Amino acid sequence: MIKKLKNQPLGWGLIGPGRFAREFVDELREIEDAELVAVASRDSRRSAEFAKDYGFKKSYGNYEEFFEDEEVDIVYIVVPHVFHKALSEKAISAGKAVLCEKPLTPSVADTQELLTYAWQHNVFLMEAMKTGFLPAIKKAKEWIDAGRIGEPRLLKADFCFQGPTDPEDRLMNPELAGGAVLDVGIYPLYLSRYLLGEAKRISATGTLASTGVEESVAIITQHANNSSSAMTCSFRTEEAMDAVIQGTEGEIVIPKFHAAVTAKLRQDGRVIESYRNGSGGMVTAEIKAVTDTIRAGHTECPGHTHTDSLELARMMELVRNQVLATS
Numbered sequence: 410m411i412k413k414l415k416n417q418p419l420g421w422g423l424i425g426p427g428r429f430a431r432e433f434v435d436e437l438r439e440i441e442d443a444e445l446v447a448v449a450s451r452d453s454r455r456s457a458e459f460a461k462d463y464g465f466k467k468s469y470g471n472y473e474e475f476f477e478d479e480e481v482d483i484v485y486i487v488v489p490h491v492f493h494k495a496l497s498e499k500a501i502s503a504g505k506a507v508l509c510e511k512p513l514t515p516s517v518a519d520t521q522e523l524l525t526y527a528w529q530h531n532v533f534l535m536e537a538m539k540t541g542f543l544p545a546i547k548k549a550k551e552w553i554d555a556g557r558i559g560e561p562r563l564l565k566a567d568f569c570f571q572g573p574t575d576p577e578d579r580l581m582n583p584e585l586a587g588g589a590v591l592d593v594g595i596y597p598l599y600l601s602r603y604l605l606g607e608a609k610r611i612s613a614t615g616t617l618a619s620t621g622v623e624e625s626v627a628i629i630t631q632h633a634n635n636s637s638s639a640m641t642c643s644f645r646t647e648e649a650m651d652a653v654i655q656g657t658e659g660e661i662v663i664p665k666f667h668a669a670v671t672a673k674l675r676q677d678g679r680v681i682e683s684y685r686n687g688s689g690g691m692v693t694a695e696i697k698a699v700t701d702t703i704r705a706g707h708t709e710c711p712g713h714t715h716t717d718s719l720e721l722a723r724m725m726e727l728v729r730n731q732v733l734a735t736s
């Protein structure tokens with residue numbers, strides 16, 4: 410467990426100065442209770458450059474020295490999915506709290522093993538699923554729970570974009586657990602579970618890329634409260650990536666739901682209430698929740714628990730197996 414004085418900010422270390430790391434750190438560096446301590450890469454030049462660009466104190470060209478750095482309290486892991494488990498375990502065994510990018514691991518078995526590892530070491534671990542921390546998404550849940558759309562019946566959500574075609578790219582490469590489900594399908598699956606509850610039944614079909622990873626996938630889920638979800642994810646089509654939740658007395662529209670900024674409540678074809686997030690971007694609320702949890706001495710964040718990660722892993726595995734079986 411991290412013991413840090415209230416007047417000392419938490420020391421952050423980052424592994425994987427790549428595509429998403431930049432977006433994350435743009436917001437992390439605005440957080441008062443965060444000190445940018447160290448960056449680790451396989452390439453010392455890349456980590457040094459990243460550290461200089463964003464104001465980290467130190468950089469490492471290997472992971473071993475990074476894990477020994479006593480100023481690092483929390484490790485943010487932002488590398489391809491297949492490396493999440495081993496790196497999280499190394500960080501945990503060094504006594505560091507871990508925020509690991511989604512998906513926590515590519516399989517249910519590995520996710521379970523990693524969660525158990527964190528639990529046995531009594532160290533904070535969270536999958537970086539930003540969506541449920543966003544105020545606009547919380548507002549949508551509040552509207553549903555308050556009966557503002559009546560009985561929820563149907564959720565529609567997509568995460569589709571024109572992705573890379575290079576077979577070596579991590580999204581296309583099976584060796585790096587590429588494929589649309591683990592990378593972006595996780596978002597609509599997350600949203601449907603968050604807003605409608607556990608899925609009783611999941612059906613999926615889709616097409617595979619030439620490399621064998623899922624390229625385009627359609628998913629239908631059925632939930633206990635008599636509601637359903639219809640979702641898609643793809644690297645080959647361009648969609649608005651909005652979510653709509655329709656109920657017996659109204660609907661909620663969430664533009665670009667995975668990084669939601671606004672949510673609208675509609676009844677009889679009219680917007681009757683609009684909500685917009687306050688300050689902070691797409692990961693600020695998540696970072697603050699992680700900080701608060703660690704400060705409170707807890708090892709699991711109530712906003713995205715270990716059970717949540719495991720259930721998400723179960724949904725994704727089921728979907729991927731069905732796509733493989735039907736394509």
Ligand SMILES: NC(=O)c1ccc[n+]([C@@H]2O[C@H](COP(=O)([O-])OP(=O)(O)OC[C@H]3O[C@@H](n4cnc5c(N)ncnc54)[C@H](OP(=O)(O)O)[C@@H]3O)[C@@H](O)[C@H]2O)c1
Nearest residue numbers: 425426427428429430450451455487488489490510511579
């Ligand atoms: N939460 C979100 O909104 C969000 C958004 C995008 C991505 N993500 C997640 O973040 C993770 C990284 O995504 P990304 O798009 O940032 O990845 P990326 O740019 O392809 O790679 C990130 C870093 O991982 C390391 N890496 C790449 N390939 C590697 C390999 N074959 N072996 C070892 N290390 C390798 C590299 O670091 P070095 O070369 O410097 O060692 C690279 O800079 C993924 O798990 C993804 O799901 C989350």
